[in-house]
Amino acid sequence: MKTNILIGIVFLTLFNYRTNAQSTTINSEIELKKSETMQQIFIDKFIVPEKSKQEFLERVRINRNFIKHLNGFVNDNAYERIDENGNLIYLTIAVWKNETVLKSAKEAVQAYYKKEGFNISEMFARLNITMERNIYKEAVKP
Known part of the structure; x- marks a missing residue:
């Protein structure tokens, strides 16, 4: 049970990190496109x-x-x-x-x-x- 909880926490942490990284990348791309237009x-x-x-x-x-x-x-x-x-x-x-x-x-x-x-x-x-x-x-x- 503790292992499943630990795996779930690691998964959520990685998912959050990846989502935040994707969001930052998307925001950077939007800013770049905005400066280009x-x-x-x-x-x-x-x-x-x-x-x-x-x-x-x-x-x-x-x-x-x-x-x-x-x-x-x-x-x-x-x-x-x-x-x-x-x-x-x-x-x-x-x-x-x-x-x-x-x-x-x-x-x-x-x-x-x-x-x-x-x-x-x-x-x-x-x-x-x-x-x-x-x-x-x-x-x-x-």
Whole structure:
């Protein structure tokens, strides 16, 4: 009798472990599929001193023209305003098909910079530009 109970407990423990493992695997697969179908919204906010505006906007033009030809690019927009100190506040919003193509796009941009000998960190330091960068996903509608 004790042996049968012990075998039953071992069976239930293994069954629970397997069920939990399957559930975790299924949840991981769902999350992966979700990231493959969910657009990625890449938003940059730049604060550009007035004296740096022209060079900055030329670089933005080059970058926006480049990314438009990359696989998975959906669209982009830019918005600007001048703050109380005369700085240009510039927002760029690029929409990508999914997380995978966004990752590839980042790699392509870095390769492009390397090929042309462009160093964005150096440019931002030299022109005293600050940037805040985030990736967003479309909010679920309530």
